[in-house]
Amino acid sequence: MAKGPRRTVSLLMGCSFFALIGSVAMAQDVPIVQPGAPGQVSRTLSAEDAARIAHNRYSSDDVRFMQDMIHHHYQAVQMAELVRERTNNPALTEVAGRINASQADEIAFMQQWLRERGESAPNPAEDHSAHHGHGGHGSHGAAPTMAGMATPAQMAALAAASGVAFDRQFLELMIAHHAGAIQMVEDLLKRSGSAYDPMLFQFVNDVNNDQKAEIGRMTTVLRQLAEDPRLGLKAGFADAEQASRNLTLLANLPKPAGFFDPENPAGLPMPLPPKGEGAAAAERSESASNQEGQFSKRGPFLNFANTDIAFSGDLMAVGNYHGFNLFRVVQNAQPQLIASVVCPGGQGDVSIVGNFLLMSVEQTSGRVDCGRQGVAERVSTDRFRGLRIFDISNPQQPRQVGQVQTCRGSHTHSIVKSDERSIIVFNSGTSSIRPEEELAGCVGPVAGDDRTALFRIDVIEIPVANPERARIIDSPTVFADDASGRIAGLWQGGNHGEGTQDTARTDHCHDITVFPTGNLAAGACSGNGVIFDITDPRAPKRIDAVSDKGFAYWHSATFNNDGTKVLFTDEWGGGARPRCRVQDPLTWGANAIYDIVDGKLEFKGYYKLPAAQNETENCVAHNGSIVPVPGRDIMVQAWYQGGLSVLDFTDSANAHEIAYFDRGPIDEKHAILGGYWSAYFYGGQIYASEIVRGLDVLALQPSDQLSAAEIAAAAMADQGLTFNPQQQFPVKWPDHPVVAQAYVDQLSRANAVSTEVLQPLTQALTRATASVDGGTKDAALAGQLQAFAGQLTSSQTDAATTRRLSALKAQLTAIAAKLS
Numbered sequence: 001m002a003k004g005p006r007r008t009v010s011l012l013m014g015c016s017f018f019a020l021i022g023s024v025a026m027a028q029d030v031p032i033v034q035p036g037a038p039g040q041v042s043r044t045l046s047a048e049d050a051a052r053i054a055h056n057r058y059s060s061d062d063v064r065f066m067q068d069m070i071h072h073h074y075q076a077v078q079m080a081e082l083v084r085e086r087t088n089n090p091a092l093t094e095v096a097g098r099i100n101a102s103q104a105d106e107i108a109f110m111q112q113w114l115r116e117r118g119e120s121a122p123n124p125a126e127d128h129s130a131h132h133g134h135g136g137h138g139s140h141g142a143a144p145t146m147a148g149m150a151t152p153a154q155m156a157a158l159a160a161a162s163g164v165a166f167d168r169q170f171l172e173l174m175i176a177h178h179a180g181a182i183q184m185v186e187d188l189l190k191r192s193g194s195a196y197d198p199m200l201f202q203f204v205n206d207v208n209n210d211q212k213a214e215i216g217r218m219t220t221v222l223r224q225l226a227e228d229p230r231l232g233l234k235a236g237f238a239d240a241e242q243a244s245r246n247l248t249l250l251a252n253l254p255k256p257a258g259f260f261d262p263e264n265p266a267g268l269p270m271p272l273p274p275k276g277e278g279a280a281a282a283e284r285s286e287s288a289s290n291q292e293g294q295f296s297k298r299g300p301f302l303n304f305a306n307t308d309i310a311f312s313g314d315l316m317a318v319g320n321y322h323g324f325n326l327f328r329v330v331q332n333a334q335p336q337l338i339a340s341v342v343c344p345g346g347q348g349d350v351s352i353v354g355n356f357l358l359m360s361v362e363q364t365s366g367r368v369d370c371g372r373q374g375v376a377e378r379v380s381t382d383r384f385r386g387l388r389i390f391d392i393s394n395p396q397q398p399r400q401v402g403q404v405q406t407c408r409g410s411h412t413h414s415i416v417k418s419d420e421r422s423i424i425v426f427n428s429g430t431s432s433i434r435p436e437e438e439l440a441g442c443v444g445p446v447a448g449d450d451r452t453a454l455f456r457i458d459v460i461e462i463p464v465a466n467p468e469r470a471r472i473i474d475s476p477t478v479f480a481d482d483a484s485g486r487i488a489g490l491w492q493g494g495n496h497g498e499g500t501q502d503t504a505r506t507d508h509c510h511d512i513t514v515f516p517t518g519n520l521a522a523g524a525c526s527g528n529g530v531i532f533d534i535t536d537p538r539a540p541k542r543i544d545a546v547s548d549k550g551f552a553y554w555h556s557a558t559f560n561n562d563g564t565k566v567l568f569t570d571e572w573g574g575g576a577r578p579r580c581r582v583q584d585p586l587t588w589g590a591n592a593i594y595d596i597v598d599g600k601l602e603f604k605g606y607y608k609l610p611a612a613q614n615e616t617e618n619c620v621a622h623n624g625s626i627v628p629v630p631g632r633d634i635m636v637q638a639w640y641q642g643g644l645s646v647l648d649f650t651d652s653a654n655a656h657e658i659a660y661f662d663r664g665p666i667d668e669k670h671a672i673l674g675g676y677w678s679a680y681f682y683g684g685q686i687y688a689s690e691i692v693r694g695l696d697v698l699a700l701q702p703s704d705q706l707s708a709a710e711i712a713a714a715a716m717a718d719q720g721l722t723f724n725p726q727q728q729f730p731v732k733w734p735d736h737p738v739v740a741q742a743y744v745d746q747l748s749r750a751n752a753v754s755t756e757v758l759q760p761l762t763q764a765l766t767r768a769t770a771s772v773d774g775g776t777k778d779a780a781l782a783g784q785l786q787a788f789a790g791q792l793t794s795s796q797t798d799a800a801t802t803r804r805l806s807a808l809k810a811q812l813t814a815i816a817a818k819l820s
Contacts, residue, residue, distance in 0.1 A: 148180015491527030684715030
């Protein structure tokens with residue numbers, strides 16, 4: 001009873017206080033002042049002016065969004081109006097009908113919303129620029145095309161098309177257009193104080209949801225128009241639908257025990273527990289776990305992603321965030337697992353040098369002792385981030401024999417040079433800088449402090465006889481400006497102007513691929529592609545650097561066989577995002593191909609996976625290797641859940657696909673990080689590490705674009721005793737009739753030499769194959785081959801034909817010598 005009166009008094013006091021505040025607000029005689037800029041006189045505001053300033057139910061960003069979205073919607077209506085007279089596809093008619101109904105209503109709503117607030121409401125039908133994709137913006141005046149809007153040239157091409165061509169163009173443009181609207185919503189919601197108005201907030205969420213749903217419907221229609229069998233493959237972890245062209249899957253090896261979660265091998269998101277308690281909640285649990293948004297978005301503590309691959313003789317090492325696995329590889333047989341090594345830390349990229357296996361470690365959970373429990377403390381002597389060194393002289397019992405701690409860990413590494421005394425390694429750390437209390441000399445991004453661990457690569461030396469004494473011998477600032485010496489001398493980060501990509505700052509290299517015989521290295525260095533002179537492997541020197549307006553993150557580099565070209569990849573989205581959708585630009589997340597001329601990079605062309613993937617498939621350009629077909633520049637490449645693509649870039653400006661293998665997404669509803677990490681040609685077969693599904697072995701199949709002789713010649717190539725991901729040596733081919741036939745097939749395919757000459761030459765090479773393989777002599781056949789070598793000519797004078805003719809003549813002469 002004693003508490004009642006006190007509670008009443010408190011309430012009365014509160015009422016008196018707020019009544020006082022209200023009276024002050026209604027009758028204020030204290031001046032309200034708004035200062036000006038420095039040096040300007042302050043001005044006095046009336047209560048009405050102050051109230052208008054305090055009004056914050058909507059922002060200038062909200063107004064701009066609504067004005068821009070009116071023009072954005074209006075272009076969609078214009079595109080939809082083209083449908084009736086250009087196609088009879090009922091699916092497109094339905095799409096156009098929905099757009100006409102919804103977008104027109106939403107334009108009216110946006111105009112009304114603006115007028116009610118005294119803001120300018122554009123009428124796009126009266127704005128000539130809107131008809132050309134340059135939407136005017138009311139009081140803001142004309143502005144460049146907004147996200148996803150078609151250009152005038154694209155609108156003109158669409159209006160000129162009809163039938164299936166129109167259907168495809170319409171869907172591609174409209175999907176990109178809807179994706180642009182979603183981007184505009186995302187950009188608005190990032191702005192402080194935006195969409196505070198409940199009506200506007202509801203509207204932007206409706207736009208976001210409606211546009212996403214329509215993209216899904218249109219993507220389905222577009223897949224039905226396409227002939228590529230990769231589109232619309234059925235999802236599944238172990239039973240996904242497959243599509244292939246000129247590639248055969250020989251074997252799939254699931255991950256070994258200890259390298260996946262047995263309760264969740266596919267890495268699916270965990271269902272959230274049902275709300276509430278008791279029987280009712282239990283009844284809801286199964287249905288709730290299958291609903292959108294009812295799954296955890298957090299990843300597990302331990303990551304079991306497969307990563308890169310290295311080879312030495314018949315030994316294959318497959319890296320993993322959890323450690324690595326060793327296999328014996330045999331031609332035309334399934335690889336045999338011989339050892340599994342648990343040593344977490346990610347990302348687990350591996351290389352082999354002699355009896356050593358090197359592994360990159362970057363995660364802050366990595367431990368010196370390979371423990372699985374991680375490291376909780378901010379500073380700890382137990383933490384390991386850097387380069388691990390294992391002795392694999394007994395591959396069934398690998399031993400950790402050395403470690404090199406680095407400031408930013410080791411994301412990837414490159415074997416630059418090795419001999420009986422030492423191994424020189426370039427280390428690329430891409431992660432955060434560890435505290436100096438944990439590792440001396442690790443200086444963070446302190447403005448003006450050139451000691452920072454940024455803008456460097458590490459040069460590591462490993463004494464072969466004493467690997468425990470491995471150390472960093474230098475961390476050169478390879479991105480420094482030549483004139484000023486400023487260490488941040490290359491791309492500073494950000495976009496390159498309207499409609500360009502937001503490119504990462506150049507403060508590290510993701511990959512550095514070395515080409516020792518040419519004293520060259522190609523660095524994919526976040527914001528730039530770089531060429532280094534590695535004549536002195538301990539002191540790399542930058543000799544050229546290029547940028548690209550469409551690259552988000554320069555990721556990896558691959559030379560052609562003679563080191564005259566380099567193919568750079570762009571890992572737009574970091575590998576975890578779907579970046580091969582129909583609305584994604586064909587020059588973003590792609591390969592950029594450069595010729596190397598006098599030590600300088602000359603851009604020639606792009607290549608991107610030609611088959612669009614869906615929203616649940618992470619896809620972007622990733623790791624691959626040369627397929628050593630003599631006379632051609634061919635590469636097999638991983639595209640995450642986009643599968644494998646084999647491309648011919650002999651003509652640097654016109655790279656094209658000649659083979660592929662793909663599976664459906666891991667899960668139909670959830671975006672799972674999966675697909676191929678790496679794909680490498682080794683010993684006549686392709687080995688590909690699948691992040692979730694394990695390891696695949698594939699073989700090329702003859703086709704009109706790649707002959708049986710070319711495939712056989714690639715298998716004959718001498719790739720050396722070791723293959724490491726970021727180390728390339730030119731391969732060599734034996735003097736053999738099969739290699740000669742590969743050149744014959746290329747000249748025939750290009751119509752460079754008449755069939756009257758090539759047909760009898762093919763017959764002679766067939767006979768020569770039996771003699772060479774059997775070790776017998778045939779002087780008459782030798783004379784025929786020598787005669788062919790002297791008679792071969794071509795009316796075509798392009799560089800590829802000239803090289804092939806020269807190589808073929810050399811082969812014929814050498815084979816003739818063997819037979820004589």
